[in-house]
Amino acid sequence: xxxxxxxxxxxxxxxxxxxxxxxxxxxxxxxxxxxxxxxxxxxxxxxxxxxxxxxxxxxxxxxxxxxxxxxxxxxxxxxxxxxxxxxxxxxxxxxxxxxxxxxxxxxxxxxxxxxxxxxxxxxxxxxxxxxxxxxxxxxxxxxxxxxxxxxxxxxxxxxxxxxxxxxxxxxxxxxxxxxxxxxxxxxxxxxxxxxxxxxxxxxxxxxxxxxxxxxxxxxxxxxxxxxxxxxxxxxxxxxxxxxxxxxxxxxxxxxxxxxxxxxxxxxxxxxxxxxxxxxxxxxxxxxxxxxxxxxxxxxxxxxxxxxxxxxxxxxxxxxxxxxxxxxxxxxxxxxxxxxxxxxxxxxxxxxxxxxxxxxxxxxxxxxxxxxxxxxxxxxxxxxxxxxxxxxxxxxxxxxxxxxxxxxxxxxxxxxxxxxxxxxxxxxxxxxxxxxxxxxxxxxxxxxxxxxxxxxxxxxxxxxxxxxxxxxxxxxxxxxxxxxxxxxxxxxxxxxxxxxxxxxxxxxxxxxxxxxxxxxxxxxxxxxxxxxxxxxxxxxxxxxxxxxxxxxxxxxxxxxxxxxxxxxxxxxxxx
Amino acid sequence: xxxxxxxxxxxxxxxxxxxxxxxxxxxxxxxxxxxxxxxxxxxxxxxxxxxxxxxxxxxxxxxxxxxxxxxxxxxxxxxxxxxxxxxxxxxxxxxxxxxxxxxxxxxxxxxxxxxxxxxxxxxxxxxxxxxxxxxxxxxxxxxxxxxxxxxxxxxxxxxxxxxxxxxxxxxxxxxxxxxxxxxxxxxxxxxxxxxxxxxxxxxxxxxxxxxxxxxxxxxxxxxxxxxxxxxxxxxxxxxxxxxxxxxxxxxxxxxxxxxxxxxxxxxxxxxxxxxxxxxxxxxxxxxxxxxxxxxxxxxxxxxxxxxxxxxx
Numbered sequence: 001x002x003x004x005x006x007x008x009x010x011x012x013x014x015x016x017x018x019x020x021x022x023x024x025x026x027x028x029x030x031x032x033x034x035x036x037x038x039x040x041x042x043x044x045x046x047x048x049x050x051x052x053x054x055x056x057x058x059x060x061x062x063x064x065x066x067x068x069x070x071x072x073x074x075x076x077x078x079x080x081x082x083x084x085x086x087x088x089x090x091x092x093x094x095x096x097x098x099x100x101x102x103x104x105x106x107x108x109x110x111x112x113x114x115x116x117x118x119x120x121x122x123x124x125x126x127x128x129x130x131x132x133x134x135x136x137x138x139x140x141x142x143x144x145x146x147x148x149x150x151x152x153x154x155x156x157x158x159x160x161x162x163x164x165x166x167x168x169x170x171x172x173x174x175x176x177x178x179x180x181x182x183x184x185x186x187x188x189x190x191x192x193x194x195x196x197x198x199x200x201x202x203x204x205x206x207x208x209x210x211x212x213x214x215x216x217x218x219x220x221x222x223x224x225x226x227x228x229x230x231x232x233x234x235x236x237x238x239x240x241x242x243x244x245x246x247x248x249x250x251x252x253x254x255x256x257x258x259x260x261x262x263x264x265x266x267x268x269x270x271x272x273x274x275x276x277x278x279x280x281x282x283x284x285x286x287x288x289x290x291x292x293x294x295x296x297x298x299x300x301x302x303x304x305x306x307x308x309x310x311x312x313x314x315x316x317x318x319x320x321x322x323x324x325x326x327x328x329x330x331x332x333x334x335x336x337x338x339x340x341x342x343x344x345x346x347x348x349x350x351x352x353x354x355x356x357x358x359x360x361x362x363x364x365x366x367x368x369x370x371x372x373x374x375x376x377x378x379x380x381x382x383x384x385x386x387x388x389x390x391x392x393x394x395x396x397x398x399x400x401x402x403x404x405x406x407x408x409x410x411x412x413x414x415x416x417x418x419x420x421x422x423x424x425x426x427x428x429x430x431x432x433x434x435x436x437x438x439x440x441x442x443x444x445x446x447x448x449x450x451x452x453x454x455x456x457x458x459x460x461x462x463x464x465x466x467x468x469x470x471x472x473x474x475x476x477x478x479x480x481x482x483x484x485x486x487x488x489x490x491x492x493x494x495x496x497x498x499x500x501x502x503x504x505x506x507x508x509x510x511x512x513x514x515x516x517x518x519x520x521x522x523x524x525x526x527x528x529x530x531x532x533x534x535x536x537x538x539x540x541x542x543x544x545x546x547x548x549x550x551x552x553x554x555x556x557x558x559x560x561x562x563x564x565x566x567x568x569x570x571x572x573x574x
Numbered sequence: 575x576x577x578x579x580x581x582x583x584x585x586x587x588x589x590x591x592x593x594x595x596x597x598x599x600x601x602x603x604x605x606x607x608x609x610x611x612x613x614x615x616x617x618x619x620x621x622x623x624x625x626x627x628x629x630x631x632x633x634x635x636x637x638x639x640x641x642x643x644x645x646x647x648x649x650x651x652x653x654x655x656x657x658x659x660x661x662x663x664x665x666x667x668x669x670x671x672x673x674x675x676x677x678x679x680x681x682x683x684x685x686x687x688x689x690x691x692x693x694x695x696x697x698x699x700x701x702x703x704x705x706x707x708x709x710x711x712x713x714x715x716x717x718x719x720x721x722x723x724x725x726x727x728x729x730x731x732x733x734x735x736x737x738x739x740x741x742x743x744x745x746x747x748x749x750x751x752x753x754x755x756x757x758x759x760x761x762x763x764x765x766x767x768x769x770x771x772x773x774x775x776x777x778x779x780x781x782x783x784x785x786x787x788x789x790x791x792x793x794x795x796x797x798x799x800x801x802x803x804x805x806x807x808x809x810x811x812x813x814x815x816x817x818x819x820x821x822x823x824x825x826x827x828x829x830x831x832x833x834x835x836x837x838x839x840x841x842x843x844x845x846x847x848x849x850x851x852x853x854x855x856x857x858x859x860x861x862x863x864x865x866x867x868x869x870x871x872x873x874x875x876x877x878x879x880x881x882x883x884x885x886x
Contacts, residue, residue: 035844038657045614131625133614154624210658225667226657227844228741228836257834259739263723264832267731267738455610455849462610473615495616 022218022234024252026572028554029275030565031259031268035227038210041193042124045133047474050192051564055232055254056101057195057215060092060118060174061186063562065243065569069373070478070562072186076113076196076216076239080186087181087516092118094172099237101220105204110237113216115168117196120159122166122176123148124197127157134193136495137476141185142166143177159199183516184375187477192564218249218568230256232567243569250556250571269549270304275572276550276557281428284360288547295361296545308552313545314559317373317475319366319483320541322349322421323498328467330411331419332499334535337412340399342536345419346385347392348439355542358431363542369483369529371543373561375517376480376525383533384540389442396443409444418446422457422469432470462493470541471497478562479517480525484509487532498537505531575877579870586866593862594646597855598639606849607631608655629655642855651856656848661856664841671741672837674748675829676822679760680815687765688811691772696799698777706769713766722832725759739834756829772811779807808879816872820864824857 036048041057044050062075074080081092098113100106125132126139126149140146142165148157165177178185188194198214205212213221218241219232232254241248259265262280266287269277279287287304288311291297300311324342326332331342355363367384370377400412411417421436423429433449440447452460460466473495476482485491488509489501508524508531515521532538550557555571609625626632630641645651651661694703730736736755742748779785780803788798827839838857845853876883 038659043658128620128624129628131612131621131628133612133617135621136614136616136618139618154627208658208660225836226659226664227840228834257740259834260840261831263726264739264834267726271731271734271738273738273740453606453847453849455606455608458610459607491616494618 021240021247022249022252024234026251027253027255028251028567028570028572029255029257029273030567031257031265031274031277033258033260033262033265033278033280035258035260036230039213039221039224040209041121041195041197041213042127042130042132042134043210045193047564052221052230052232052256053195053213054192054217054564055219055567056213056217056221057192057197058098058113058217059190059192059195060094061190063190063560065558065560065563065566068561070560072190075190087183087185088178090176090178090185091169092174092176094118094174095239096172098216098239100198100201100214100216101235101237103201103214105198105201105214111198111200113196114171115174116171117198118174118194119166119168120199120202121194121197123157123159123163124202125193128152128154129156132193134191137188137191141178141182143179181514184477184479184481187479190562191476219254222253228258230258232256241568246571249568251567254567272551275554276548276570279547279549281360284362284547287549290361295356296364298362298547300549304549310550310552310554310557312548312550312557312559314548314561315364315372316544316546317371317478317561318472318543319369319371320470320472320543321366321538322468322470322541323538324536325461325464325467325499326501326535326537327464327499330417331467334502337399337401339534339536340395341401342539343385344392344395344401344443345439345445346536346539347387347395348389348443349539350387350435350439351384351540351542352387354432354435358428358435359542359544362545362547364545365542366540369486369532369538370480370525371475371483374475374478374480374483376484376522378522378526378529381526381529383529385533385536389439392443396445401445403444407444408446416446418448420448420450420467422450422452422460422466424454424457425451461497464493464499469497472541475562480521481513484512484525484528487528487537500535500537502531502535575874579874582870582873586863589866590646590859590862593858594642595639597858598635598642601851601854602635605851605854608849608851611848612655645852645855646859651852651859654845654850654853656845656850656853661852664853665838665856665860668836668838668841669823671748671835672824672826672830672839673822674745675753675756675760675835675837676826678749678753679757679764679826680818680822682757683761683764683768684811684815686761687768687772690765691769692776692799692804692807694769695773695776695780696795698780707773710766710770713762714770718763718828721759721762722828725755725762726832729758730755739832741834741836752833752835756826756833756835760826760829768814771814772807775807775810776803779803782806805879809876812872812875812879816868816875819868820861823861823864 032048034048036052037044037046038049039052039056041053058076060075060077061072061080064071064073072080076094076098078093078095081090083090094113094115100111100113122138124130125135126145128149142163144164145166148161148163152158167175169175195215195217201212201214202209211224218235218238220235222233223229223231234249234252259268262282265277266280266283268274287301288298289301300309324331332338351365355361355365365384368378368381372379396409401409401417404410409417423433437447450466457466457469461469473483473486486495487498487500487505488496489506492499492501505528508528512521512524548559553572553574555573556569558566560566609622609629609631612625613622630638653660654664690706694706697703726738730738737752740752742752785798785803788802824838824842827843829835830837830839841853842857
């Protein structure tokens with residue numbers, strides 16, 4: 001009996017050692033500058049929570065760490081899925097032998113990942129009681145799912161009811177059938193939000209799923225002090241994952257501190273209390289030598305370079321823009337004088353100055369609705385208007401916006417012209433407002449600001465109460481559709497914040513959905529961008545460039561355009 | 575005394591009701607709609623309606639206020655709208671770190687400022703008094719943020735005497751390693767105004783007739799200061815102390831943010847930023863209750879210090 005117990009213990013120890021590649025003595029210390037909200041993949045959408053979810057849960061497919069541009073690769077599947085010719089049916093084969101992290105809910109048994117777990121995880125995004133912030137990516141996408149959602153009303157989804165579009169064919173085979181062909185659906189499924197969850201864990205922790213993430217990813221949540229500290233530990237049940245001959249993850253423990261102020265964040269990094277950090281805006285000059293002739297040409301300050309600190313940079317997959325409410329009687333509409341007004345405002349805004357002064361040169365002007373690095377981007381297209389306040393004034397004169405006795409322009413019908421711009425109250429927003437004020441002053445147009453918190457301004461915009469507001473959109477997935485939908489009329493008042501409605505744009509957008517990435521779709525995107533340039537619902541902003549630093553002892557440090565974190569690939573060699 | 579305490583406790587009910595009403599009106603007026611944060615960046619009207627339903631925001635305002643009343647009566651504020659963590663757990667985890675910093679800061683500041691104030695009041699008009707007063711005036715004219723930024727930069731980063739920031743699960747580690755710098759900077763910020771205030775209290779007391787009488791009786795200066803002046807000067811000290819005690823629960827916002835202390839100050843800021851009404855409600859109600867209770871305690875302590883004080 002004793003011998004048998006010893007044998008079992010030895011085998012268990014051997015198994016654990018084999019599976020546990022991570023060195024539990026190695027600790028990676030990083031920081032978030034904004035507090036997270038929770039770790040239920042179907043309940044949160046902020047970047048910081050997403051960074052943790054990415055490490056705890058496994059989506060079906062993910063991105064190659066090293067390949068550029070970003071390339072989708074199998075994650076828990078044996079290969080990329082078989083996709084039907086019409087892009088509607090995706091069939092995934094899961095790798096057998098992938099297990100969830102140990103949790104009391106599994107009662108000491110190893111719990112294998114199955115196709116049903118993915119079906120359940122996807123259905124959760126449709127559940128009316130969960131209100132998934134990602135539901136916009138799956139609503140109406142799956143055959144038969146709408147019926148299930150309607151049947152649920154305001155109650156919980158009946159997860160046992162079969163749905164034709166989300167089916168586990170057997171233990172390891174998942175079949176997703178879409179209502180319409182969609183060639184970028186794999187990229188949606190690569191998002192951490194679509195990682196597999198175990199139904200019994202979700203049901204057991206129903207009252208607090210945000211604090212009890214149980215997944216099959218490389219790390220498990222060891223400790224969570226909301227808004228203060230998050231500790232991850234390597235998941236001993238994590239499947240064997242090898243990159244360049246190294247079994248991953250390497251680091252046994254990841255400690256995330258929430259540091260919202262710029263000075264302590266920067267000082268904590270240079271004093272080696274953090275291993276990896278972004279560079280706060282205020283420390284850019286301290287950390288980098290920026291070529292004044294070409295601010296994108298940067299290198300580390302010699303004192304940091306001497307210490308072996310590593311610099312990595314990436315262009316965000318984002319666009320920033322100031323939109324006009326196209327339904328507004330003053331700034332909206334497609335009449336020539338309305339377009340002239342929007343164009344003149346765009347021409348009076350000194351974008352290169354804001355990039356130099358506010359972004360410290362660490363941004364590139366936006367010229368196309370789709371940013372660089374996203375499928376469909378056209379680097380040759382120059383959509384932004386040229387900065388020319390004199391020509392902008394001439395344009396307003398030509399379309400009847402006369403300067404009145406008070407020195408301010410009026411509408412062509414003689415009524416007063418005053419435009420209200422929505423804005424937040426942070427220091428950086430005040431800097432932006434100064435440039436906008438300067439632009440409006442140069443046009444002799446009265447500008448007022450409507451101050452508010454983001455949620456209040458968002459509410460006001462959905463109620464059609466805003467005239468202008470500055471927004472940014474980061475890629476959910478690296479496909480042009482994710483950006484071009486921002487001006488699709490069916491999304492008006494939602495993702496289409498400008499409430500832009502243009503029949504030809506809609507027709508081209510709908511046609512583009514039927515095409516895969518390629519020359520034919522790009523032609524449609526160019527035509528849609530020409531409409532945007534002609535109608536001017538947006539004033540194009542910029543795309544930011546982020547710089548991150550790591551100490552010399554951090555190995556395999558490389559940023560990825562889409563992955564929030566690369567912790568599983570990193571090693572610490574002090 | 576007992577009747578007085580009972581009467582004061584009874585008077586707290588309408589005061590608390592007023593606080594609740596004011597908070598409720600303010601939140602609904604300028605607090606922001608949390609459903610627009612929870613819904614994410616793109617959502618349907620149905621999703622928004624579901625969220626509002628789950629948060630109870632689709633109920634009438636009187637109904638929402640009644641829920642608030644019930645929460646105050648049971649002291650159960652439910653779960654955070656933002657993180658979905660129980661509010662009681664959030665506050666319980668935050669109060670410890672806040673007190674770990676704020677309590678020593680209050681005690682050390684009180685002790686030092688009373689002693690220094692008594693000394694400079696005693697040597698009023700001397701060079702020492704003038705130098706201390708000048709330093710206090712200069713110190714008070716500098717923003718707390720400047721002390722924190724400069725202190726962290728020079729003492730922690732440049733000189734390496736302290737860690738930049740951090741927090742541990744061990745109280746001893748916190749007190750020995752992480753608290754000293756924020757404590758020091760907190761003291762620098764609070765000492766100057768306290769010394770000036772207490773100095774003026776002492777000087778006022780020292781000018782009273784009973785001090786002259788005591789001197790005429792031949793009492794030593796030490797006895798006059800410690801037995802007579804100090805005792806009477808303690809009344810404004812107690813007032814000031816009791817007024818600051820409720821704010822211990824709110825933590826030292828800037829110090830907590832700059833030194834990574836997971837206290838209440840940060841939580842308040844995040845809750846306001848995220849329109850997290852359950853957390854805002856709980857903190858406001860607890861601080862209001864603490865303020866009223868410490869005010870009552872102050873009155874009782876007055877009576878203990880000076881038996882001439884009548885509680886009516």
